[in-house]
Amino acid sequence: MTQSQWRYPLSDVSFDEREAQAVVDVIRSGWLSMGPRTAEFETRLAEYLGVRYALATSNCTTALHLAILAAGVGPGDEVIVPSLTFVATANAILYGGGAPVFADIESLERPLTSAADIARKMTPRTSCVVVVHYAGYPCDMEAILALARERRIAVVEDAAHAIGSRYRGKACGTVGAVGCYSFFGNKNLAAGEGGAVVTDDARLFDHMKTRRSHGMTTLTWDRFKGHSFSYDVLALVYNYRMPELTAAVATAQLAKLDSLNARRSEVARAYLGELAGVDGLVVPFAREPAPGAVHVMPVLLPPGVERAGFMERLKAEGIQSSIHYPPVHRFSHYRSLTLGPAGREPSLPLTEEYARRVVTLPLHPKMTAEDARDIADVVKRSLG
Ligand SMILES: *Cc1c(COP(=O)(O)O)cnc(C)c1O
Numbered sequence: 001m002t003q004s005q006w007r008y009p010l011s012d013v014s015f016d017e018r019e020a021q022a023v024v025d026v027i028r029s030g031w032l033s034m035g036p037r038t039a040e041f042e043t044r045l046a047e048y049l050g051v052r053y054a055l056a057t058s059n060c061t062t063a064l065h066l067a068i069l070a071a072g073v074g075p076g077d078e079v080i081v082p083s084l085t086f087v088a089t090a091n092a093i094l095y096g097g098g099a100p101v102f103a104d105i106e107s108l109e110r111p112l113t114s115a116a117d118i119a120r121k122m123t124p125r126t127s128c129v130v131v132v133h134y135a136g137y138p139c140d141m142e143a144i145l146a147l148a149r150e151r152r153i154a155v156v157e158d159a160a161h162a163i164g165s166r167y168r169g170k171a172c173g174t175v176g177a178v179g180c181y182s183f184f185g186n187k188n189l190a191a192g193e194g195g196a197v198v199t200d201d202a203r204l205f206d207h208m209k210t211r212r213s214h215g216m217t218t219l220t221w222d223r224f225k226g227h228s229f230s231y232d233v234l235a236l237v238y239n240y241r242m243p244e245l246t247a248a249v250a251t252a253q254l255a256k257l258d259s260l261n262a263r264r265s266e267v268a269r270a271y272l273g274e275l276a277g278v279d280g281l282v283v284p285f286a287r288e289p290a291p292g293a294v295h296v297m298p299v300l301l302p303p304g305v306e307r308a309g310f311m312e313r314l315k316a317e318g319i320q321s322s323i324h325y326p327p328v329h330r331f332s333h334y335r336s337l338t339l340g341p342a343g344r345e346p347s348l349p350l351t352e353e354y355a356r357r358v359v360t361l362p363l364h365p366k367m368t369a370e371d372a373r374d375i376a377d378v379v380k381r382s383l384g
Contacts, residue, residue: 007318060182064092115143161295274376
């Protein structure tokens with residue numbers, strides 16, 4: 001992620017000798033995929049989150065696919081999901097044979113999956129709800145879980161932004177039926193690739209566990225340990241395993257996660273202090289309590305400011321910026337699908353406005369509050 005042409009890259013990792021040593025240890029051990037390091041990472045992750053079961057996966061997209069399958073989604077089912085998310089959240093629904101039905105966000109200030117819009121978009125065919133704790137801030141889980149409970153359907157949490165965030169004392173990702181995390185190189189816990197699913201439900205756990213590795217009933221590691229000689233295959237699935245190298249890096253990062261998140265939160269606080277109240281600028285979450293983990297730093301430009309030009313002015317000062325996110329329902333592939341009842345264009349007025357105006361500013365654990373103030377100054381100058 002380190003890009004030397006940027007004075008302030010959008011994202012960066014914070015590695016030291018501990019990650020390096022973890023990788024060397026795996027190489028020396030000679031066991032490279034889903035063995036003792038992966039098992040140790042799963043145990044530590046479950047402990048950290050306060051959840052019964054954790055399964056490491058190849059990435060968060062595959063974690064979401066396992067979650068969608070475990071939630072019982074199948075052909076003909078509708079799954080409600082926000083459009084303001086990374087495309088993988090919706091793709092996982094399509095992989096499972098379901099049809100994504102897009103829900104709007106609550107407001108420009110709280111761009112989180114809206115319970116009210118979920119309620120409006122539910123139909124008799126709705127079989128699951130996927131929420132995204134965007135930027136690390138928890139959705140209104142009480143209202144969303146109440147809607148799901150009425151219909152006896154599962155809520156899957158895409159907690160790719162929210163590892164270390166809490167909702168009423170519980171870790172984000174452990175509030176609904178299944179939570180999914182990403183350990184991609186720009187995420188709060190960075191291992192290059194990798195993901196995890198977590199649940200308190202033994203039945204869902206068993207379902208996801210067999211589907212993570214070819215639908216097989218035993219693992220290569222079990223057979224190496226002499227626990228079994230053969231296996232059965234229960235379902236046609238894929239290989240979503242985590243390599244040991246990834247698990248070792250992820251375990252080293254998990255041990256530092258709270259301090260990495262504290263640094264991100266400090267930087268976010270400095271941004272909010274500088275930018276909240278700037279004329280015409282909307283700064284999402286400015287009035288929310290700090291959630292514990294902040295993943296990205298979005299601001300919405302005043303309606304008259306042309307975004308590409310603004311991003312060019314930041315670039316000229318060595319500041320990388322981005323857009324989280326181009327909305328999923330606008331992508332060509334999604335436009336070509338017949339989504340929802342009668343294939344109508346989804347009504348997502350807040351998501352549309354948000355996506356038109358949003359710019360994300362650099363945020364990573366190597367930054368300081370001073371860096372954020374420096375960038376905020378350029379932002380203010382670049383608005384005019
Ligand atoms: C990063 C991300 C994903 C996908 O994660 P991968 O590990 O890259 O597959 C899914 N959802 C959200 C919200 C993300 O930010």
